[in-house]
Amino acid sequence: MKIKKLTLTQKSNMVGYGFISIWLIGIIFFFVIPVFHTLIYSFSQVTVSKTGMKTAWVGLQNFNKALFVDPNFVRNLTNSIVSMIGQVPVLVLFSMFIAVVLNQKFRGRGAARVLFFLPVIIASGISIQILSANGMSTDVSGKETMFMFKASIFPEEMSTSSVMMYLQTLVNQIFNICWKSGIQILLFLSGLQTIPQSYYEVSSLEGATAWEEFWKITFPLLSPFSLLCVVYTIIDSFTDSANPVMTLIKTAFDGFDYGFSSAMSWIYFIVILIVILLVQKIVFRNVIYMED
Amino acid sequence: MEIKKIKSLNREKIAEWTEPNNVKHIKKVVTYKATRWVWALFRTALLIGLGFIIIYPLLSMLSYSFNGDFMGNSTFVWIPQRFTMENMQLAWKFLEYPESVKNTLFIAVGSSILQIISCSLAGYGFARFDFKGKNILFLLVVLSIIVPPQTYIISTYLDYKFFSFFGIGNIGKLFGGKAWTVPLTNTYFSFWVPSMFAQGLRGGLYIFIFKQFFAGMPKELENAAKIDGCNALNTFIKIMLPNAGSACLTVFLFSFVWHWNDYYVSNMMFQTKNEPLSVVIFRQSDFMRMMTGYSGEVNYQFILNAAVLLSTIPLLILYAVAQKYFIESVAKVGVKG
Structure with missing residues (x-):
């Protein structure tokens, strides 16, 4: 041979x-x-004993249970998708904006960067739950976010009105956005380093304003990073352990209902994959790659 | 003639524009300076405002942790009127702090070093060699980033609980018995073993970072080494790795922080022994929430804050030491989309 x-x-x-x-x-x-x-x-009924685990084939029973029998799963799934759709564009645009600001030269830039990346260090796990409670709740001594408004121009009776409610949700949103955008800002900032400075020099010689420069140079050349950020944000919001679907999966898991838990995981994963593929289809068409 | 005329005309115009007392010129300069100034003002206000939102919960955590007014006193804002160390002491006891920190450090440092080694090898392989099936294999790397670990953690958990050394343990069945298995749960190995094999928490992401980094390094270095008779592994160890300091540091910091903060996987793996901080704090927080308002002598909300402070202090120290490298190296290494 x-x-x-x-x-x-x-x-x-x-x-x-x-x-x-x-x-x-x-x-x-x-x-x-x-x-x-x-x-x-x-597709099975899983039983765990001290010696190992046994699986017995039950066909589509688990999927049937998740989609048609269990009252929570489908509702939580749609809820988390809807909240994700509302959250992602705001978060990505916000972090792009902050990254552009943090990329400019000004006094105290280093300190500002340190501050904005602080959430990357802390914002996960149990700490963030307690910290966000600090940032929002009013149950300890009433000196939380509400106090900022109460002390300001608003009269007392307004504090329970719908305006106040709206302002409060807005404040809560800002808190969430600030604390969840660390990685995205980091990604955009590293993206900004890849844009050659000469582009800006040329455009400013031609008389472009900063506003035009942003939309004609920065925004298009950042688009690959935007895609990355969108995908990252979607995955992050879906896999957040505070996500209602994740809680459901975990509850089933804790109850040793491995079959049901796996079925929910698979449905969830397929939904995430579809969402990401859809987003990629829509965003990818508009992504501009710099030619080296 | 014509050219001369244009030139002189241009000169006139330029003189007119650059004339310091020219009204047009002054207007332009003023608007330019004004817009810059307004923008700088807006930027400062924005950054201070958002920075406040970020730092606010941290400051209040600090304030609660040393607050001795257990019943709650709405008159104090930042500095507690009765300063106490009692919250911290109780939190220290609840967390079994030295033990938990030791566990967390073992898990985080061990796993991040193992991940640096294994992920840099894989990243180099993907960056420099055109072997068959590379694209499909790299798709697997991307998939392992995208697929949330929660979806397959059930199976992983059972694998670790009855760890059979990648199926080798099944030989035991041939000798008419059960498969040889070792439980990895409740030991540091439940994090170290996957890290050793470039998996573990976000292993795919680190491979991606290393791949990007090595792909951007000049090939001449390796060619020179090859000519001098250096084999591929030696080239990697002696030439590529020493030059990849910033990538290694980035991966180490990310990996360390994520391992330190990880709750989901740790909670699965550590049920009875060797629990890291995040797991202990979560279990204790359930207890503390139940106790809130129950006992008049201590405020468990404050203790919870003190506990979080204790668990984040090591990270904050690390961040204070390494923040310069952390931010700069990420900005430099970049992640190409």
């Missing part, structure tokens, strides 16, 4: 397998197989 001889480049490319081999083992055993298992669980 004759073995085909490899060229030198082909040989050196084989070395690539060596470099990724560790990852390959990992991805198979910690990603591909678990994901495949979850698929099997979702």
